[in-house]
Amino acid sequence: MEGEVVWVVERKEYHPVENLVYETIFTLANGYLSLRGREEFSNLTMKGSYVAGIFDKYLAQVTELVNLPDPLGFKIYLDNKELNLDYLPLTKYYRYLDMKQGILNSLYEFNVEGKIIRIESRRFVSRPNIHRFGIQYTITPVNFSGKIVVENCIDTTTYNGYLDPHNKIQHYRVLRVEDLKPGVSASVKTHDKGHIIVLANAILAKDHKGENVLRYRKFRQIGDIPQEGYTIFLTEGQQVVIEKYGVVYTSRDLESEKLKDKDVVDFVREKVENELNNFIRTGFESELKAHTEHMESVWKRMDILIDGDELAQQGIRFNLFHLYACAPDDQRVSIGARGLHGEGYKGHVFWDTEIFMFPFFLYTLPEYAKNLLLYRYNTLDGARKNAQMNGYKGAQFPWESADDGLEVTPKWGEDYLGNPVRIWTGDEEFHINADIAVALVHYHSVTGDDQFMVDYGVEVLLETGRFWASRLEYNEIKDRYEIRRVIGPDEFHEHVDNNVYTNYLAKWNLEKAVEYYEWLSEKDPIKLEKLKTILGITEKEVRSWKTLAEKVYIPRKEGEKLIEQFEGYFGLKEYEITEWDENGLPKWPKGLDLTKLGETKLIKQPDVVMLLLVLPEEFTEEEMKVNYEYYEKRTMHKSSLSPSMYSIMGLKVGDTHNAYKYFMKTLLVDLEDNQGNTNNGFHAASAGGAWQCVVYGFGGMTLESDKLLNFSPWLPEKWQSVNFKINYRGIPLDVLIKKDSIQITSPSEVELKIKGERKIVKPGENIFRL
Numbered sequence: 001m002e003g004e005v006v007w008v009v010e011r012k013e014y015h016p017v018e019n020l021v022y023e024t025i026f027t028l029a030n031g032y033l034s035l036r037g038r039e040e041f042s043n044l045t046m047k048g049s050y051v052a053g054i055f056d057k058y059l060a061q062v063t064e065l066v067n068l069p070d071p072l073g074f075k076i077y078l079d080n081k082e083l084n085l086d087y088l089p090l091t092k093y094y095r096y097l098d099m100k101q102g103i104l105n106s107l108y109e110f111n112v113e114g115k116i117i118r119i120e121s122r123r124f125v126s127r128p129n130i131h132r133f134g135i136q137y138t139i140t141p142v143n144f145s146g147k148i149v150v151e152n153c154i155d156t157t158t159y160n161g162y163l164d165p166h167n168k169i170q171h172y173r174v175l176r177v178e179d180l181k182p183g184v185s186a187s188v189k190t191h192d193k194g195h196i197i198v199l200a201n202a203i204l205a206k207d208h209k210g211e212n213v214l215r216y217r218k219f220r221q222i223g224d225i226p227q228e229g230y231t232i233f234l235t236e237g238q239q240v241v242i243e244k245y246g247v248v249y250t251s252r253d254l255e256s257e258k259l260k261d262k263d264v265v266d267f268v269r270e271k272v273e274n275e276l277n278n279f280i281r282t283g284f285e286s287e288l289k290a291h292t293e294h295m296e297s298v299w300k301r302m303d304i305l306i307d308g309d310e311l312a313q314q315g316i317r318f319n320l321f322h323l324y325a326c327a328p329d330d331q332r333v334s335i336g337a338r339g340l341h342g343e344g345y346k347g348h349v350f351w352d353t354e355i356f357m358f359p360f361f362l363y364t365l366p367e368y369a370k371n372l373l374l375y376r377y378n379t380l381d382g383a384r385k386n387a388q389m390n391g392y393k394g395a396q397f398p399w400e401s402a403d404d405g406l407e408v409t410p411k412w413g414e415d416y417l418g419n420p421v422r423i424w425t426g427d428e429e430f431h432i433n434a435d436i437a438v439a440l441v442h443y444h445s446v447t448g449d450d451q452f453m454v455d456y457g458v459e460v461l462l463e464t465g466r467f468w469a470s471r472l473e474y475n476e477i478k479d480r481y482e483i484r485r486v487i488g489p490d491e492f493h494e495h496v497d498n499n500v501y502t503n504y505l506a507k508w509n510l511e512k513a514v515e516y517y518e519w520l521s522e523k524d525p526i527k528l529e530k531l532k533t534i535l536g537i538t539e540k541e542v543r544s545w546k547t548l549a550e551k552v553y554i555p556r557k558e559g560e561k562l563i564e565q566f567e568g569y570f571g572l573k574e575y576e577i578t579e580w581d582e583n584g585l586p587k588w589p590k591g592l593d594l595t596k597l598g599e600t601k602l603i604k605q606p607d608v609v610m611l612l613l614v615l616p617e618e619f620t621e622e623e624m625k626v627n628y629e630y631y632e633k634r635t636m637h638k639s640s641l642s643p644s645m646y647s648i649m650g651l652k653v654g655d656t657h658n659a660y661k662y663f664m665k666t667l668l669v670d671l672e673d674n675q676g677n678t679n680n681g682f683h684a685a686s687a688g689g690a691w692q693c694v695v696y697g698f699g700g701m702t703l704e705s706d707k708l709l710n711f712s713p714w715l716p717e718k719w720q721s722v723n724f725k726i727n728y729r730g731i732p733l734d735v736l737i738k739k740d741s742i743q744i745t746s747p748s749e750v751e752l753k754i755k756g757e758r759k760i761v762k763p764g765e766n767i768f769r770l
């Protein structure tokens, strides 16, 4: 089966102009530490390494994920010439990401005035030990004997803003650089939040007999860069293997230790040195083995096999690989819009996480879904402050979130022509609050984790419900509650009144808050009493939300299937999309003023269609079709979040041709850089959307209102089968869909539906005809 062999992403030729995109594609991360896949033998790279949760503001417009010192520094000199991809002739070049094992492999062969030297490397960021990363270089002097000099260092001159040069900023100052004899280390501190980050690395090198070959060690400090240099004598044709051991810790990892500031540096520094010694004791190969075994076990839980479509197979694995790379073990962090892979959107967390990425985690790796929700719970205080500062009650989750739940959306950005423009999303894109509520309720329905709802979930629902209750505006003349001056998912239209997505979800959030209040009063009345005290909330207040919800205005005309995105949308200017670019995405219609998009019916990304997907049980198939057909024609897909949703809806309404096209755009957003900004990080929401396309779209999986899973699949012509895993109520189901059958393998009995008909799945393999 093809699916078994499509495990790699390759770079076969070296063109420096492509470096930044490949750095994102080849990023290795473990939910904590991220190292962009940069070429250490080139200067034309963006040095990017990040630790989840290390944010700082300093002189930047808003708080951002800090680009840390670069621990990948490694140079080799032959005859005193630096081996550099950008100016030495290369006789061989090949790089590939092995997604199965989570290893980045490289092969370089340089010609230095007739001397051929080959370097093969393997890089990994350990998943079982998240503070560790390792690189192994195998060096072969192909046609000469002689000496090389190698240099191991930590670059403390890195900064944020490589791709935004006007806003370059170094978020840390160097506290110490040290000679670890052997090894080097750097301790830095961020300006505002005072996070301390300590990095250390060391190298070992052996010949084919296992003898140490490092000679004439020299440590030096160049500026604030610690370096150690060694000489190695090479014999023609004989390999030398260099292993680099790297470790990172931050004061945030050790917050529970409650140490005084001065001691923290020593403490973190000591932790790093111990970890480095332990890592060296474990050995490169053993750590790598533990890492690859871990990856193997995770793939067993999350892999998707597409038989008959090699590109789709590679694409889906690429997306899942990088989504998992972002999955945090830490409940104080979540996943930014560009993962941990770059500085796009400053590392901030959006609705992308709950609406786009979350279903993948929920149905395959639910422990991470729980962590993502706990991040919102743990940032409730910030959200409460946002509400207070804006004159509302309850908790107002930020449109863009960093480490504490306070709003961090920048106020200013650039429009499509590069002019400064006020960004209103942080002031007006309120739907994030209900998006979080949707994810919570989804989590509960799929996992049945009552304790989570008792301990955390209900509190978030009550606080978001309370927020909406205070955000609604009563229209006395019409006797209804409205929500004016908002931005819905389609961000071309600002300051609009009664956006249907926002209003519908606000109403839904209020209803769920009441429902879960009642649920908790049955389930755990003592907890409810405590919660009422903590939140200062009364039964009367909660019950009043029922009436509010009933009167939330939903801008829909009686008997009409087409839904107006917001009040007044149907009266806007019509523009037809008639041309598409080389990526198959719409071009701006001719004569359009890009500074006045809000005056047109063009939309950036689905809005009404989003609503139909998020709350499908509320709409008929006919309504879905009518709205899909109307809005698809007007969508510019200027967000990478867009194509996946049109793919899923396309499949629901029978537009299978476009559904496949949109699916491939989604899958390849980074592999073909079809949004033109992969250099700035991985498109994590699109990746979550890709998983949804396969499972919700082609697999036709829905969670029905009776909380049973239903499968109504449809496969593209060339697909022989698709196979995915679903964790439902703790039961790992293996789902294999063919054109005429669906096979479900389960360890225990479970009830579900096939094309709407109830079926009992018995332990073992169950085949249902389609």
Ligand code: IFM
Residues within 6 Å of the ligand: 337, 345, 350, 351, 352, 489, 491, 639, 641, 685
């Ligand atoms: O959350 C999205 C939004 O929907 C469109 N602009 C980009 C954001 C981050 O991906």
